[in-house]
Amino acid sequence: MLALRRPSVLPGFGPTLGFALLYLSLIVLIPLAALFFRSADLGFDGFLRVVSTPRALAAFRLTFGAALFAALVNAFFGLLLAWVLTRYRFPGRRIIDGLVDLPFALPTAVAGIALATLYAPNGWLGSLLDKVGIKVAYTPAGVFVALVFISLPFVVRTIQPVLQDLEPELEEASASLGANRWQTWRFVVFPVLLPALLTGFALAFARALGEYGSVIFIAGNLPGRSEIVPLLIFIQLEQYQYAAAAAIATVMLLASFVLLLLINLLQRWASKRHGE
Amino acid sequence: MSIEVRGVEKVFGGFRAIDGVSLNVQEGELVALLGPSGSGKTTLLRVIAGLEFPTAGSVLFDGEDAVTRHVRERKVGFVFQHYALFKHMTVFNNVAFGLRVKSRATRPSNEEITSKVNALLNLVQVEQFGNRYPSQLSGGQRQRVALARALAIEPRVLLLDEPFGALDAKVRKELRRWLRGLHDRMGLTSVFVTHDQEEAMELSDRVAVMNRGRIEQVGSPTEVYDTPATPFVYEFLGNANRLPCRIERGRAYLGPIVFTEAVGLADGLGIAFVRPHDIEVTVEHQNLSIPATVRQVLVAGAVAKLELSLDTEPGMLEVELPRGAHWGAPFTAGQKVHWRARTARVFPANAGSPPAAPSEVEPATLK
Amino acid sequence: MTKTSSVMGPPPPALTTTTEPPAVRRALILGAVAFVALFLVMPLAVVLAEAFRRGVGAYFDAITEPYTLAAVGLTLTAAAIAVPLNVIFGLTAAWAIAKFEFAGKSLLITLIDLPFSVSPVIAGLIYVLMFGAQGWVGPWLIEHDFRIIFALPGIVLATVFVTFPFVARELIPLMQDQGTDEEEAATLLGASGWQTFFRVTLPNVKWALLYGVLLCNARAMGEFGAVAVVSGHIRGVTNTMPLHIEILYNEYKFAASFAVASLLALLALVTLVAKILLEWRYGDELAGVHRMPRGGKA
Secondary structure, three states, rough: OOHHHHOOOOOHHHHHHHHHHHHHHHHHHHHHHHHHHHHHOOOHHHHHHOOOOHHHHHHHHHHHHHHHHHHHHHHHHHHHHHHHHOOOOOOOHHHHHOOOOOHHHOHHHHHHHHHHHHHHHOOOOHHHHHHOOOOOOOOOHHHHHHHHHHHHHHHHHHHHHHHHHHOHHHHHHHHHHOOHHHHHHHHHHHHHHHHHHHHHHHHHHHHHHHHOOOHHHOOOOOOOOOOHHHHHHHHHOOOOOOHHHHHHHHHHHHHHHHHHHHHHHHHHHHHOOOOO | OOEEEEEEEEEEEOOEEEEEEEEEEOOOOOOEEEOOOOOOHHHHHHHHHHHOOOOEEEEEEEEEEEEHOHHHHOOEEEEOOOOOOOOOOOHHHHHHHHHHHHOOOOOOOHHHHHHHHHHHHHHHHHHHHOOHHHHOHHHHHHHOOOOOOOOHOOEEEEEEOOOOOOHHHHHHHHHHHHHHHHHHHHHHEEEEOOOOOOHHHHHHOOEHHHHHHHHEEEEEEHHHHHHHOHHHHHHHHOOEEEEEEEEOOOEEEEOEEEEOOOOOOOOOEEEEEEOOEEEEEEOOOOOEEEEEEEEEEEEEEEEEEEEEOOOOOEEEEEEEHHHHHHHHHOOOOOOEEEEOOOOOOOEEEEOOOOOOOOOOOOOOOOO | OOOOOOOOOOOOHHHHHHOOHHHHHHHHHHHHHHHHHHHHHHHHHHHHHHHHOOOOHHHHHHHHHHHHHHHHHHHHHHHHHHHOOOOOOOHHHHHHHOOOOOOOOOHHHHHHHHHHHHHHHHHHEEEHHHHHOOOHHHHHHHHOOOOOOOOOHHHHHHHHHOOOOHHHHHHHHHHHHOOOHHHHHHOOOOOHHHHHHHHHHHHHHHHHHHHHHHHHHHHHHHHOOHHHHHHHHOOOOOOOOOHHHHHHOOOOEEEEEHHHHHHHHHHHHHHHHHHHHHHHHHHHOEEEEEEOOOOOOO
């Protein structure tokens, strides 16, 4: 250990690092390892069988599809929101800016019953949509709506600081070189924002993949149609199908790890771009 | 108290920040560690303070090995480059900190602390700012508060890391004189780090010039300026013209002309260093003078700067004349002239190490 | 931040060459406001409207009902254990990471963030696999009559997991930015390790710590998925507020469900306001990761 760290006059390195590692191992690492071991009980063939049942495949399709679609919608509106909030001054701007964090702060169960009530056929929005023949609550569309809600802050909050730091001189230089506003935006501003936009998109996607609480109230939870993966894991667990639950969870966890790696790479790329 | 640094080495990863340094600082002396960034001067100061542990070698305070004492008990006053004032404490509380953290047995009473802190604030002339926070002070004031805080623990030595580095030029000059005066009154053994040769010259009793983790020369300011031990020291301490020359039998030749003495040097190629203000320029040929052509004339304040190209050799020469000398009969571009070095210093061509690359980062600031 | 010129007025002269035409600006603002109204304001409004649908009396009946009070008590208890644990972890991890140089540091930082990318249901599942009747140490626990799953310890564990990174990730970048100069200065002035920590380090990070505690607490009290897996939904015993909301909702007691939900919504709003106040008043003393210009973190 001594060779691996630079000596310092400040005390407490051993105890603090030791405690942090112990706590991290007990709370996070060992339990996660237990999950991998439990899914290994099935053997490779058993594992494949469990995660490729029609019900599981439908759940994967729905979860990944709705999460991707929700992250895309949030990439677009998140960029718009971040732009409007940092660039324009208008009444209510600061309230909206504060509200953006609501999905972080509002418990998912509360969001779930609120969205379900809002989009139910007799709800404020559901009744309007019902008239034009669109059903949201208790359909896959409901899953999508819930995921948009909970992953909304990510893109806004990753783009905002970059946008605030963007030197006005860049845009002035572009304008002085004869670019029109759209060209300036497309060729000068957007490329600077792109790494943050992709990072925010990946964060939103990762969050949406694992979401449970806000979705189950609005989704209807029909197996094979509007049942998301986290719910399927829960149901397997309640039926004491521990290995099956662990196997499906393993797939989700691997997806999370891949995303986490991707996000780290994106952030490294972003900070390299900004010369930090 | 005297400080003795004995054969200290410090290696970070694979990088030798200090490569075998020995240095003696006498009781009451004010010594400057002067060098470019990356030369290891801050690391050496931190080793003396006990903030870094040397890879090899030792540091002795009054002959006693300081490594055996924890930093807390070394009684070293240290002024950080960016002051490291406690942001959340008032000026008064910053200065009182070292007194208040003493164990109950040795801690002065509240009244004693108050009177001592006030005396220190008076000493550094910030007595009216006791209730302010560091962020409400100017750079020079923060600098003095940092000094008062270091002095509060009655240190046996005072160490200052680039004490004026973060200040603007005018404040820097004032504070420099003030600090010299303070040192003369208190007589505290002090070492400070700087990359500014003017600062080192003006403030210190002795200068240790550092390069690439080694000390190239130690001496009084006039000593190191007048008789630099290595090409590096020569170039670092002021502007210098580098002239490739030939050494034969104790004399340096520039082309066919004997240029200056080079006593004691082996025959072969050499480099002669001449300071721009040590050059005489005349229209007529004189003994030992060399023909050249004026390329450019710039008058800047009190000096006139000439750029000469040598007639017999490739290369340019920078000359600084007092404005008065230039005034009577001004030189003009294109004019044929003769020049002669009042003094010059010759080194064998392969002597000494080149200066550290400027892009190297001071290792102590690497996180 | 404090500029309040209206969008309807002429743009400030400095911006004329580098902003959009007024019509475009108005359309963009309108689009953003509509999106926020649809996805953020409406759900919040619906919670309050539904909570008071049966009148104020019914609302107070619902939130003073014994099972509700038991749920509130359990939620407060779980948070009161989980949040301090994560504060201790956050402080120790941040001290080791920010004040020392050692191999594997960036891996450790990544691992600390790991729980954020794990689904809450999986967070619950891993503890069932560890401590449940079929789990690794479950049988031993049953033998010794110590319950973790379907009991308070499980709820606390799940809560600790999902709120694991909050405090640490507020403190680490800030303490890294602050460096070690002040701590070294304190040590040179004779302070001991604890004196340095309590008198120098802690005051320098107190607002960031409070910020992290606020977010950690909001998430701890609101966590649903992870806690649902380990709780067993025993009313009055292992039912937290979010779980109680679910039960009431599934029993078609909508008004009561929304009444309890309104308490959590209020907590969320208080958290948001406190967060904004902290950012506004002490922005410089928080880590450079939120709305401040880009700091140490991308």
